[in-house]
Amino acid sequence: MSARRLVGLETEYGIIRPGMPKANATVLSAQIVDSYAQLVAQGDARVQGARWDYADESPLQDARGFAMDRAAAHPSQLTDVEPAQQEGIWTAESIALSGNDARIGSTLYQEKDTTDVVMNMVLGNGARLYVDHAHPEYSSPESTSPRAAVLWDQAGDEVMRRAAASAQALGGGQLLLYKNNTDNKSVSYGAHENYLVPRAVEFSDLVAGLTPFFVSRQIFCGAGRVGRGMLGERAEFQVSQRADFFEAEVGLETTINRPIINTRDEPHAVWDKYRRLHVIIGDANLGQVSTLLRVGTTNLVLSLIEAGLAPKLELEDPVAALQQISHDPSLKTAVRLRGGRRLTAIEIQREYLRAAQAYCAQRGIEDADTAEILQRWEGILDLLERDPMLAADQVDWIAKYRLVTSFADRHGLGLDDPRIGLMDLQWADLRQDKGLYYRLAARGAMQTLFTQEQVNQAVAAPPEDTRAYLRGMTLQRYAPYVIAANWDALTFAVPGARRVNRVFLSEPLGGSRKDVGRLFDANLEIDEFINKLAPRA
Amino acid sequence: MTQESFSSRKQHETQEHAEQIQVSTTGQSAGVDDLLDEIDSVLESNAEEFVRGFVQKGGQ
Numbered sequence: 001m002s003a004r005r006l007v008g009l010e011t012e013y014g015i016i017r018p019g020m021p022k023a024n025a026t027v028l029s030a031q032i033v034d035s036y037a038q039l040v041a042q043g044d045a046r047v048q049g050a051r052w053d054y055a056d057e058s059p060l061q062d063a064r065g066f067a068m069d070r071a072a073a074h075p076s077q078l079t080d081v082e083p084a085q086q087e088g089i090w091t092a093e094s095i096a097l098s099g100n101d102a103r104i105g106s107t108l109y110q111e112k113d114t115t116d117v118v119m120n121m122v123l124g125n126g127a128r129l130y131v132d133h134a135h136p137e138y139s140s141p142e143s144t145s146p147r148a149a150v151l152w153d154q155a156g157d158e159v160m161r162r163a164a165a166s167a168q169a170l171g172g173g174q175l176l177l178y179k180n181n182t183d184n185k186s187v188s189y190g191a192h193e194n195y196l197v198p199r200a201v202e203f204s205d206l207v208a209g210l211t212p213f214f215v216s217r218q219i220f221c222g223a224g225r226v227g228r229g230m231l232g233e234r235a236e237f238q239v240s241q242r243a244d245f246f247e248a249e250v251g252l253e254t255t256i257n258r259p260i261i262n263t264r265d266e267p268h269a270v271w272d273k274y275r276r277l278h279v280i281i282g283d284a285n286l287g288q289v290s291t292l293l294r295v296g297t298t299n300l301v302l303s304l305i306e307a308g309l310a311p312k313l314e315l316e317d318p319v320a321a322l323q324q325i326s327h328d329p330s331l332k333t334a335v336r337l338r339g340g341r342r343l344t345a346i347e348i349q350r351e352y353l354r355a356a357q358a359y360c361a362q363r364g365i366e367d368a369d370t371a372e373i374l375q376r377w378e379g380i381l382d383l384l385e386r387d388p389m390l391a392a393d394q395v396d397w398i399a400k401y402r403l404v405t406s407f408a409d410r411h412g413l414g415l416d417d418p419r420i421g422l423m424d425l426q427w428a429d430l431r432q433d434k435g436l437y438y439r440l441a442a443r444g445a446m447q448t449l450f451t452q453e454q455v456n457q458a459v460a461a462p463p464e465d466t467r468a469y470l471r472g473m474t475l476q477r478y479a480p481y482v483i484a485a486n487w488d489a490l491t492f493a494v495p496g497a498r499r500v501n502r503v504f505l506s507e508p509l510g511g512s513r514k515d516v517g518r519l520f521d522a523n524l525e526i527d528e529f530i531n532k533l534a535p536r537a
Numbered sequence: 538m539t540q541e542s543f544s545s546r547k548q549h550e551t552q553e554h555a556e557q558i559q560v561s562t563t564g565q566s567a568g569v570d571d572l573l574d575e576i577d578s579v580l581e582s583n584a585e586e587f588v589r590g591f592v593q594k595g596g597q
Contacts, residue, residue: 012597015593016591018587021590022592025593132596133594133597182593185592187595187596189596189597190596255595392566403573406570418584421585421588422580422581422584425591426581439572443566443567444566444568445566445568445572
């Protein structure tokens with residue numbers, strides 16, 4: 001039982017080309033990924049990232065000079081033609097058909113004249129950057145603590161910022177990216193969490209233990225939304241971006257009839273040992289504390305379920321409860337349990353908190369991560385109970401709610417004023433001079449856990465205690481020899497070798513710095529490196 | 538969880554309290570006021586059109 005666990009976070013970002021609402025979103029997304037690939041190929045952002053002061057415009061000026069020629073011939077940048085003419089170039093379907101392995105080597109690291117567009121790549125920090133349907137997506141490298149999960153999630157926001165700046169520098173025009181989950185016009189896109197769980201745990205236990213928790217945890221990790229219903233038809237504030245898009249309790253789908261518990265079973269690891277719990281119900285958080293709480297409390301609840309100690313709560317109607325809780329920013333709504341008992345979201349969370357506290361106290365578990373999560377969890381519930389506004393510097397939805405209601409009060413506006421809708425959207429704008437979250441954080445109005453320098457370092461370097469270390473370091477050192485990479489394998493082509501070498505990383509905690517750091521320290525030639533790696537992986 | 542509990546959703550939607558209880562907004566930090574003082578220079582111009590133009594394709 002602990003708040004530590006192998007976790008990876010995925011974010012699909014909203015994307016627009018200002019002034020061109022009909023621009024092909026898949027093309028725009030490809031432009032983001034390809035622009036980042038070019039950034040890596042030119043300046044090696046993986047390595048320079050730690051020292052790259054983003055306020056300094058000169059790296060982009062250099063890139064602009066280099067790339068203008070190429071941009072003219074580059075299909076991904078033809079976003080200024082009418083969408084109808086682009087449809088034949090790329091569609092989500094054609095990308096899906098290109099397979100899951102990221103292609104590196106030939107497209108990314110060799111100087112050559114090509115019209116190929118990089119749509120799918122693995123970064124030097126172990127993350128994946130790719131086009132998922134009509135959105136650019138960053139999937140963080142595997143990490144083992146809630147704080148590390150936050151840090152490499154924030155690194156994804158920085159990767160996207162750099163990609164958008166690169167696209168513009170390359171002459172591809174302005175692309176705006178949003179870390180939100182809906183366009184308020186019927187469409188939602190996800191921020192998924194992945195948790196490593198022993199396969200021995202019964203899935204029905206996960207469903208029973210997680211459902212009331214997921215329905216109620218939004219009170220400290222919702223991102224806030226001005227709009228009710230999938231279409232945002234009523235201008236009312238709600239706690240969660242995603243709640244109104246969920247229609248089922250358990251299921252495999254992620255794009256239609258979305259379920260509270262997703263049953264996708266694709267562990268990317270030793271199948272009979274692990275399950276990858278794929279959580280689709282969360283909001284994308286800009287705030288670091290909201291992300292920390294989301295991951296840390298979920299880790300603890302999974303530990304409770306594994307120990308058979310999760311609270312036995314059964315909601316009468318989980319989907320309705322999810323929405324009832326989201327629709328009431330006062331957090332006073334009580335939802336019905338089977339048998340007629342009613343609990344508020346805060347009370348449901350307290351049941352889980354007490355169970356976790358009792359177990360950790362009984363077993364003497366007091367590692368720093370667990371202690372921090374237990375303390376923050378209790379602290380945030382206490383604040384929410386007294387007055388949700390007291391948590392405005394920690395919880396995303398409350399910070400947003402405070403900002404928009406203050407604005408409305410100041411000018412005597414209703415929430416249906418277009419400027420309120422714009423604030424809801426621009427809250428999530430990734431540009432640090434435009435995004436309202438960032439503007440607020442810059443004034444010290446949001447608690448943060450990491451500095452921009454630390455985030456920049458996480459753009460450049462992988463976590464050291466998982467296979468992401470081997471993946472990321474291999475790309476930093478031996479990228480020209482890597483022809484494919486995914487979560488659980490690296491494929492090398494070595495000059496003169498008769499066949500490719502595939503190295504499997506089926507054990508997510510294998511390939512850590514402790515395991516393979518000395519191979520990188522030794523600065524081996526590629527064939528030596530693979531020989532020493534192969535028996536180990 | 539069963540189909541049975543899923544099918545009872547509609548009836549609860551109708552019971553749902555639509556009212557939004559106004560949450561106290563006292564104790565705001567200076568950061569919010571500062572940001573609101575300059576919000577016009579931060580927000581995109583033509584709010585209505587900008588929001589209308591934010592159209593996304595399907596996602597997960």
